[in-house]
Amino acid sequence: MDGRTAKRILIRGGSIAAGHGVQRCYADILESCLAPRGIGLINRSRYGDNSFDGIWTFADDVEPYAPDILLVHFGVDDAFFPVYRSEFKENLVRMVRRARELFAPDIFLLTSHTFDDPYDMDAVNIFYRVIREVAVDLSCAMVPVHTYWAGYLLDTGTANADLVGKDTRYPNEKGHRIFAEAVIRRLEHSMQKPDSL
Numbered sequence: 001m002d003g004r005t006a007k008r009i010l011i012r013g014g015s016i017a018a019g020h021g022v023q024r025c026y027a028d029i030l031e032s033c034l035a036p037r038g039i040g041l042i043n044r045s046r047y048g049d050n051s052f053d054g055i056w057t058f059a060d061d062v063e064p065y066a067p068d069i070l071l072v073h074f075g076v077d078d079a080f081f082p083v084y085r086s087e088f089k090e091n092l093v094r095m096v097r098r099a100r101e102l103f104a105p106d107i108f109l110l111t112s113h114t115f116d117d118p119y120d121m122d123a124v125n126i127f128y129r130v131i132r133e134v135a136v137d138l139s140c141a142m143v144p145v146h147t148y149w150a151g152y153l154l155d156t157g158t159a160n161a162d163l164v165g166k167d168t169r170y171p172n173e174k175g176h177r178i179f180a181e182a183v184i185r186r187l188e189h190s191m192q193k194p195d196s197l
Helices: 026-037 051-056 076-080 083-101 118-137 144-158 173-191
Strands: 008-013 040-043 069-074 106-110 141-143
Touching: 008 026, 026 040, 026 173, 051 076, 051 083, 069 083, 069 141, 069 144, 076 118, 083 106, 106 118, 118 141, 141 173
Parallel strands: 008 040, 008 069, 069 106, 106 141
Antiparallel strands: none
């Protein structure tokens, strides 16, 4: 955090980050975990938003808050309301660069969950790989939720269907708890560094 103590985290994403279909989403869980540390959380995510929306609304949804940490969570809406891979990558790059120009936050790029349908999994994997590429190229932190999710399924014997809704693009409340665990573990890793969080 370049000598700063984080006081504000902002999430900008699409349907999953917005908590579509659930009463309590992963952002709500994170907010409860972080509040005792004096860290506020703002969720500027909306149902149906893809990475183009992230660019178009950046001045309204992100800039005024100048967060210390920015969590960028797009990909699933991009995959299913088709955005080209190259467009998705450019949108992520533009968001990261704009944020760094304005307020230099720590930036975390999130993936999402796994899918049982191999065609759906192939579709989202394209976007998960882009997220990894941007994280590496621009030295952002990555939260590979899909890897954590797959490990949870394997370790607990849980079926993927138990963590998602009827529309498998959206996790249920149990699934959102897995998202929250993956994110908080990555944040905790940053918290252990001197002068961070």
